Amino acid sequence: MKALLVCCMLLAVFVSPARADYQRNEAVPVDKVLFGKVTSVRHISETELIEDRNHGWKVFGGALIGGTIGNQFGSGSGRVLTTVLGAMIGSSIAGDKHPQAQRVTLQLVELMITIDNGQEYMVVQDLDPNMRFHSQDPIRMIYLADGTVRIDKQM
Numbered sequence: 842m843k844a845l846l847v848c849c850m851l852l853a854v855f856v857s858p859a860r861a862d863y864q865r866n867e868a869v870p871v872d873k874v875l876f877g878k879v880t881s882v883r884h885i886s887e888t889e890l891i892e893d894r895n896h897g898w899k900v901f902g903g904a905l906i907g908g909t910i911g912n913q914f915g916s917g918s919g920r921v922l923t924t925v926l927g928a929m930i931g932s933s934i935a936g937d938k939h940p941q942a943q944r945v946t947l948q949l950v951e952l953m954i955t956i957d958n959g960q961e962y963m964v965v966q967d968l969d970p971n972m973r974f975h976s977q978d979p980i981r982m983i984y985l986a987d988g989t990v991r992i993d994k995q996m
Contacts, residue, residue: 870986876995877956879978884968885949900936907931952992954980964992 911927912920948968955961962982972994974980979995 872984872986874984875956875982877954877980877982879952879974879976879980880955880961881953881976882974883951885951885965887947887949888944900932903935904928904932907934950974952980954982954992956982964990966990966992 905928907930908924908928910931911923911925914920914923949965950968951963951965952974953961953963964982974992974994980992981995983991983993985991
């Protein structure tokens with residue numbers, strides 16, 4: 842019974858829901874805002890290979906659960922053998938059920954911007970389908986307190 846309870850607790854710890862780091866409706870402090878115009882727009886797609894960072898923990902959790910279950914059988918050196926076999930089988934099952942990698946295509950937009958004092962900047966940011974930029978669009982360059990820059994259309 843204890844082994845079943847331990848298994849349930851480990852599954853709850855290692856199988857956590859994915860959370861996004863960015864919340865759209867979250868207020869963030871702004872350091873400064875510059876105003877200008879877009880001089881050129883280029884759409885870019887960047888494909889990258891994303892590896893799951895939790896894969897190792899899932900294999901470890903599978904080995905731990907399998908070893909705990911295997912430890913319930915046998916006695917003496919037989920118990921050691923079933924514990925090791927349980928850990929090997931548990932880690933193998935956890936590793937096989939998890940996809941190794943996933944391809945993600947990021948849609949980006951590269952903006953050349955001339956601000957009101959004549960300085961030019963190039964900014965690459967995520968493509969927002971609700972905010973399409975064109976040459977000569979008035980923009981605002983927002984410097985956020987976390988060190989990032991965001992370009993929005995001037996309304």
